[in-house]
Amino acid sequence: MLYTPIKFRNVELKNRWVMSPMCMYSSENGLANDFHYVHYGSRAQGGTGLLIVEATGVEPRGRITNHCMGIWNDEQASKLKEIVDFVHKNSDSKIGIQLGHAGRKGSTWENKQISVEEGWETIAPSPIPYHPSERIPHELSVEEIKDLVQNFKDAAKRSVDAGFDVIEIHAAHGYLIHQFLSPLSNIRTDEYGGSFENRSRFLLEIVDAVNEELNENVALFVRISGTEYAENGWDISDSVKLSAELKNHSVDLVDVSSGGNIHGAKIPVFDGYQVPFASQVRNEAGVKTGAVGLITKVEQAEEILQKGDADLIFIAREILRNPYIAVQGSFEMHEDNFFPHQYLRAKISS
Template sequence: MLYSPIQFRNVELRNRWVMSPMCMYSCENGLANDFHFVHYGSRAQGGTGLIIVEATGVEPRGRITNHCMGIWNDEQTEKLKKIVDFVHQNSESKIGIQLAHAGRKGSTWNNIQIPVEEGWETVAPSPIPYHPTERIPHVLTAAEIKEQVQHFKKAAKRALEAGFDVIEIHGAHGYLIHQFLSPLSNIRTDEYGGSFENRIRFLLEIVDAVNEELNESTALFVRISGTEYAENGWNIENSVELAKILKDHGVDLIDVSSGGNIHGAKISVFDGYQVPFASEVKNKAEVKTGAVGLITKIKQAEEILQKGDADLIFVAREILRNPYIAVQGSFEMNEESFFPHQYLRAKISS
């Protein structure tokens, strides 16, 4: 199954390998540069079915650090288009982008919040910092929440101008959307807080706004944290219910990660530790899912698909170590995968 195609709208992936979005902290003013060109281009040469560009801020305050990527102006869009064009012209890979807003977890460096003079005032649904020692974030008004929805919509429009095949909305890991979803970080009493229906409203408004920009040539994924490992917090049952609703709002795949919203949460980490969350969402919500989290072996990835636990395999650290994991896996399994014609003399199966 790893080397079988799969389709989302009119976007066909040649195999089930996905480069998971991973921050590189290597931008100035949110601009992609030569490092990013080589970084993403090399994974395309390695046969990866889908490459997803790192968390990209929909506005300056949406970044995690001063060196994170952005897509709020024309110059940033043009730099990203150069990468997209190379991937399309020199491989069979599709390429996506993760649209993100860090919320209260922004204005940091090395996981430490930097002074507002060097960074910016963070925003959140409620006046609760991620860590007790951090600044109280600015609480978004209802009107400001609507502005944030428009930031995502405009970013999606720019992503289409750059030529991306997939847009992923980042609703996981304790960033702004996740902050709204969780009753532990969202204690609002207006239409964006309180009940489950109110707490998911911000995400649904973003999904609907982004979908207004999309057509059948661009697929829409959403990344969520299946659980945040905290009592009375966001859990897998909430994730299943949300996934059902997202499917009805035109989301093509749920990328299921976990954690990130509660400082000091206890997480048991082992190979494939997040796969059960993807499986539960897939099978209970009847929606396509992506599995992520210490998936490092070809056999392991194939078994996840064969068992029906997920539809795509998102690989993070392992694809940093080995940009050619997809094509090497095809040698191992005697399957076909894209291999650059310039490298054909090295295409061997043993």
């Protein structure tokens, strides 16, 4: 199944391998540069079905660090378009972008919060810092929340104009949207806090706004944290309920990760440790899912698909180590897969 095509709207992926979005901390003023051009281009030459560009800020405060990618202006979108055009011209890969906002986890460097002078004032649904040593984030007003929804919509339009095939909304890992979802980081008493429906409102408004900018040639994914490993926090039952709602709002796939919102949460880590979350969401919410988390081998990825645990295999660190894992896996499994014609003398056929 790894080398079976799959379609989302009119976007057909040639195989089930996905390069998971991973921050590179290599931008200045949010701009992509030569490093990003080579980084993403090389994975496309490796035959990966879908590449997703790292978490990209929809406004300056949306970045995790001041060296993260942005798409809040046309210059940033133009630089990203160069990468998109290269991938489309020189491979069978599709390319997506992850739109996000760091919220209270922004203005950092090397996992430590930096000063307002070096960075910026962070924002959140409630005035609760991620770590007690950090400054209290600014609590968003309803009007400011509406502005942020518009930021996501504007970023989606720029992404579509740049030629991206997939838009992924980052609602995981303790960043702003996840902060709204969790009752541990969202203690609001207005229409954006309290009940599950209210805490989900921000994400669903973003999904609806982004969908207004999409067409059948651009698919929509959402990344969530299946659980945050904390008592009385966001858990897998919430994720199943949310994913069913996302499907009703024309989300094509839920990319299921975990954790990130509660400092010091104890996370049991083992090969494929997040796959059960993707499986439960897929089978209980009836939505396509992506599995991610210590998936490092071709046989492991194939088994996940064969068992019906997920529809796509998202890989992160392994594709940093080996940009050619998709094409090498096709050699092992005797399957057809994209391989650059310039490299054909190295193709293994038996």
